[in-house]
Amino acid sequence: MNPHRRHPFIRIAALVVYFFLYAPIVMLVLYSFNASRTNILFEGFIPSVGPLQMEGSLVTQSPCGAFHWFCELAKNQExxxxxxxxxxxxxxxxxxxxxxxxxxxxxxxxxxxxxxxxxxxxxxxxxxxxxxxxxxxxxxxxxxxxxxxxxxxxxxxxxxxxxxxxxxxxxxxxxxxxxxxxxxxxxxxxxxxxxxxxxxxxxxxxxxxxxxxxxxxxxxxxxxxxxxxxxxxxxxxxxxxxxxxxxxxxxxxxxxxxxxxxITPQVNALSTIWIGLVLVAVVLLQRLQAREAK
Amino acid sequence: MLKRLRENKSAQGTLLVTPTLLWMIGLLIIPLLLTLVISFGSRDADGGVIYGFSFHNYLRLFGYSTNCDAGQASCFEPLYVNILGRSLSLAFNTTLIVISMAYPLAYFIARAHPKQRTTFLMLVLVPLWTNFVIRVYAWMMLLREQGVINGIIGWLAARLNIPFEPLQMLYTPGAVLVGMVYEFLPFMILPIFTSLEKIDNALFEAAADLGANPFRTFLRVTLPLSMPGVVAGTILVFIPVMGTFIVSDILGGRQVILVGNLIQRQFLDARDPTFGSAASLILMILTLIVTYFYTRKFGFGEEIVVA
Amino acid sequence: MKELSEFAVEMRDVVKTFKTPEGTMLNAVDHVNMNIKNGEFFSMLGSSGCGKTTSLRMMAGFEWPSEGEIYIEGQAMGHTPPFQRNVNTVFQSYALFQHMTVYQNIAFGLEMEKAPPDEIKARVGRVLDMVQLMGMEKRFPKQLSGGQQQRIALARALVKLPNVLLLDEPLGALDLKLRKEMQLELKAIQQKVGITFIYVTHDQEEALTMSDRIAVMSKGKVMQMGTPVEIYERPTSRFVAGFIGESNFLEGTVQSINGERANVLVPALMTEVTGLNTGKVKMGEKAVVCIRPEKIRISDEPVSKQNSFRGAVKTTTYIGSDTHVYVEVGKLTIKVWEQNRVSSLDPKAYYTAGQNLTLNLMPENTLILADA
Missing domain, CATH: 1.10.3720.10 (MetI-like)
Known part of the structure; x- marks a missing residue:
């Protein structure tokens, strides 16, 4: 008997739960690169690097390029x-x-x-x-x-x-x-x-x-x-x-x-950094446990 | 001196536990006693505490009101009882949904090949360690009237030429429920996984050998052996759901008020710490009762700390 | 400076009382007296719970006696902690420090003595040579086999050159073949270094193979102390005779005593049996006749008038070197081990059920013990 055999229902359910866990996170990260300031739809990445330019609610050019909101965050002293x-x-x-x-x-x-x-x-x-x-x-x-x-x-x-x-x-x-x-x-x-x-x-x-x-x-x-x-x-x-x-x-x-x-995309940028750090920490932890298991 | 300490094991233990014990007395026992004392008092005009001994805060919490229609000295005001009831039912619903989502995933991970298992497990840790407030924020973005979900549906509707009015999802009880489920799901997955992982594979083989089909094996072997995990997970989910106020504050707005919001507002906005203290103690007693009856049968052990 | 004591370790009237989970008090060690001579290989033998390990732990200093006193090299130990005693222990679980290499494990005890680094290096090298594990210094305990770990545990204790080495079932975790090899090797090492070994085991064969003297223990008491030959050939009690090797016991009453010999009437056989009087039986008292199965001779006709009984074979078991024959005599079943001196394929050569024969008990091989 293969102990790793799992019913298809379990596989589908697991997939759904993972989707539920990750969809909001992926969305958060994606939107931290959003050209749109209103943050309703993802309007694509900020296309070019240069002095700040805007068209309506869209940022079309930023000194930091796609990382515009991260730069804004870095300027935030609070x-x-x-x-x-x-x-x-x-x-x-x-x-x-x-x-x-x-x-x-x-x-x-x-x-x-x-x-x-x-x-x-x-x-x-x-x-x-x-x-x-x-x-x-x-x-x-x-x-x-x-x-x-x-x-x-x-x-x-x-x-x-x-x-x-x-x-x-x-x-x-x-x-x-x-x-x-x-x-x-x-x-x-x-x-x-x-x-x-x-x-x-x-x-x-x-x-x-x-x-x-x-x-x-x-x-x-x-x-x-x-x-x-x-x-x-x-x-x-x-x-x-x-x-x-x-x-x-x-x-x-x-x-x-x-x-x-x-609500500003700055918060998304902050979330992205946080999630990135968590990812690094989780990978490190896993390495540590793998080493200990040896 | 040293020689006497060396032979006195009891003194050694007391010495080792002393710093922790002082901390727990100073920041747990004394604050709880203080809360108790204050809950019998009443507020002054500036929101300060007038110490006294009266049960009026508790009576008020359970619906006793003197602010009634003309002619009545007292009447039943269900506002706070409703809040308590709403918090309890939300906590039960959240826990049930979380169990039904967490169990299949925990089972999936526990039965995965060891090499993939760590990866699957790490995928649970990332949302868990992502800050609580950030996770509420994600749902706020998704559920807003001008949020991502409405945005996507609206975009699709425009493509298909269907008229579309943005759905009102934020500031509804549903939003709070989804938010709670999302916040606390990982806390259920890990303990259930831990207890499932402990089950010896030979037990499944033995059950199959004795003629049990996979479904019966699950009901008679897997489920009972994973109960400690479910219990630990329930404690990790039920208690915080009862007490949290951020999820309802941000996703529920003024529409969904829970005990947590009630207490927070008494301390910060309404400025009646005595009533807030009484509510807080009632909240604590409710959770202790639920935990007691729940753990009495199964107990909980190391599963509780894996998160 | 060595104390001029004849004994490496003495236990004088030592009692160790534990509280049982039920709340009652139990004497794990019950008024034990033991003298262990310098340079001796001494074993404490008994089944689990007999107090052997507790006795060893009290010598090491992990436990303190509730009553009585333990002397090491003539010094009363009192509540001296383990690190101030000149004895070292080889643990049943080895207790090798998992986070240290083999070298660090063995050097640990010398570092505690603040030995100079050069000396530590030389001594670790010598002891590794002795246990034949040169070149393993940089390994971690987890990377070694069970047998190798056992040797490291031995080396770690030996390198300190203690007066007494305490060994708590050190071979218990090894498989049978390795255990036999290590028994001989341990004995050889002990003779080479001349350190007193105190060895705890539940394996009687192990104790008989290695020891100069054995203390047989039961329920916290020493039942008998002596050389392996004394213990096996002249057990002083029914317990020891039954615990070490196998014995036939015939219960009866003492009829007469003639110097070295005594006669016991055994009702189940409806006759008298003569054997060696161990000095403890008295006229008219209950006694038990004890005879080892391999010391009974089988013949067709009685060899002498004394101690010969007719019986019928009940069952037999062929075990290669011997045949175990179970013979019904009167109301008793007596076991007899017959050596298979002749090679034969004929089943009749190994006795058959129902066969009538005579059992002969030589009085000089038969012991009369008090029936306690």
Missing amino acids: VGVAARNTLTIALTSTFVSAIIGTMAALAMQRYNFRIKPFAQLSLYIPIVIPEIVMGIGVLTLFSQLFAIVNNSLGLAGDARLTLGIGTVIVSHIAFCVPFVTLVVQARLQGFDKSYEEAAMDLGANELVTFWRVTFPMILPGVLSGALLAFTLSLDDFVITFFATGPGATTLPIYVYGLLRRI
């Missing part, structure tokens, strides 16, 4: 700031949550301690409650806390504590940690304790054993946990929406703001 904020937040919260999440995973998998059931519960909650609940929770916490601190210390002007990148990072860590912990814990489940015993048997103390043996062996798990945290943070809209303040706009927040006001 996007630059938002991109930098997004990356700062994602990298910082990934770094912190990878470290403390790995520690927590070790504790949950290896040790028995009194508060373990409570810790387990608190790690499950963010997974099973809607993000908005946590979002308004942190908003309430920070606004009440900052009001108390600002008033009692008499802080004024720029010295006042406000929502911003700091509050976003702290909140992102909170929702990333449970996922890192789960991923690393899954790796630790298959971890044979005799590797560590062997290291200690050969003269390594607990710290040396961790750094020379345990850590290298769970590193793939830690990395995939960190990768998950990174994508969660990069992608997050809801919690950022509530935890952020003036000057701390991230890309998703920026795009959301645009959508409510105006």
Whole structure:
């Protein structure tokens, strides 16, 4: 019996679902090269390179040629700031949550301690409650806390504590940690304790054993946990929406703001870049997994 | 000191979990308790919180109203109950559609030749990792009155000389449903794939050997063994659909209001955080109830983190 | 500086208690006393759950005794962690570090001692030579066969030149042929390096082949300790006689004791059997007559008046070197292993069912054990 044999119905259904998944994405990318400013129909690529020329709603010539909207995007300073904020937040919260999440995973998998059931519960909650609940929770916490601190210390002007990148990072860590912990814990489940015993048997103390043996062996798990945290943070809209303040706009927040006001092919250009980066990341990930599988 | 720590395994575990636990207490437990406290209070004129102990926010949420026709002291105002009901039914519908779309694809990928399998799987990851807001934007472009779908149909109609009025697709419940399905489909595919992939091929051979036809094999072997994936996927889809407000905000406009929109507006536009907090807690309780009854039978494990 | 202790490892009244999943307490090791001499190849033999691995893990320092004390080279170990003990372990799963090369695996222990790089290189080279795996330094464990991985695990422990090498069923994962080869090789290496080997196995043949002394364990207790010959030829209990090799057991009551000999009345045979008194039986007490199947002689007519029984063949099994004959005597079935000394195609040469014959138990080959 060929295990790879699939019913024609399955093949057709799979094709339809893939079409459903990709048609909007392909359309987004295609329209980022659209000569039409109104973005209703695809009116072809911008044909020539040169000083900007327009005919009605069509761009007929641009210094960047077909990449007109990408150049427009590059001139947009708000996007630059938002991109930098997004990356700062994602990298910082990934770094912190990878470290403390790995520690927590070790504790949950290896040790028995009194508060373990409570810790387990608190790690499950963010997974099973809607993000908005946590979002308004942190908003309430920070606004009440900052009001108390600002008033009692008499802080004024720029010295006042406000929502911003700091509050976003702290909140992102909170929702990333449970996922890192789960991923690393899954790796630790298959971890044979005799590797560590062997290291200690050969003269390594607990710290040396961790750094020379345990850590290298769970590193793939830690990395995939960190990768998950990174994508969660990069992608997050809801919690950022509530935890952020003036000057701390991230890309998703920026795009959301645009959508409510105006649609321009610049957004398509931004989407195309994002999708391109995702493609690169996915291919890299696949290479990494293939290498690990060897 | 070191020697005592070395022999005290319990202290080692507590020490390792402490940073995470502090984070969870500070940014999860305390905010949730704060939400609870505030939900019993009421708003002042500036949208600030007056602490108190009253259930009026909850009563209001479940239809108790004092703003009634002449002569009545109180009456039933179904606005918020309707919003809750709409959110629940949308979440159920989305989940059902997503399962029916994700299962065949997950099955297709799981049964694919290993060499092609990674490629097929990567094709699911790309939409998943493409930003949530960007994906809503794509549907906004498609569904607008002057959008891509209307544009294409109009272009075809003009070619065929058929009169054509642009369809009103955006700002309808249908648009929100399509948007939700599109947003959360990948979250269902991956867990189902993971649980299908785990099934030993010998089980299919055993089922065939024992006389089961492919359909019965699917019903009696494949489907039950892939249930953990379906459960994990449901959690990953149902809960966020219940709470999200972007999809309905952008694709539903003012027409389709869900609990998420309600809460968001209480905090930002209407400025009644106490009512928003009450709505948020009710939302949390609803999702916890659904998750509890759903996972009680099957539980969920590592499938939940593959996404 | 070496301690002048006669014993490499001593276990004095060691108890290890675990909590079972049901919540009850279980003594995995139950008041065990063991003295393992320097330079000895010592085996702990028993079925799973007998406490042999737990004993080994306590010597290595992975577990600590609940009661009693373990001495290594005369030093009480207490709660000394594994990395401060001069013993090394070869793990059942090998536990080779997958992210390190063969060289890095073997050098790991020497690096921990902060040995100079030149010395590490030389010692790794020597030990690889000893296990015949020169040229494999740059390979990763995954790229090696099971047998090669086993040798690397051995080399990694041996390179540290410990006082005692602990081996936890190191050959368990190998196929039979390779296992037999490695048994001889391990024994040769042990004799060459002169290190005390403490070897845990459930395979009695392995233990008999390799060991200077064996401790037979059951349910956390040491049942008997001695050389392979002592264990096989003079088991002191019915358990050991049944666990090591095969035995016929005839239950009865002690009738008389004559110095080295004792007579037991066996009701199932309705007669008395004479055998060697192991010194533990007393007049009038219950006892069990124990005789190995290969030590029973078959004849047509009784050889002597003593210990000869008429019986009829029930079944036979031809296994090449021997024929296993099951003979009904009285109410008992007695198994007899007859060596096939003559090459024949005639089925009658190997006894046939129903055939009447006489079994002769030599008193000097027959043991009288207390029936515990």
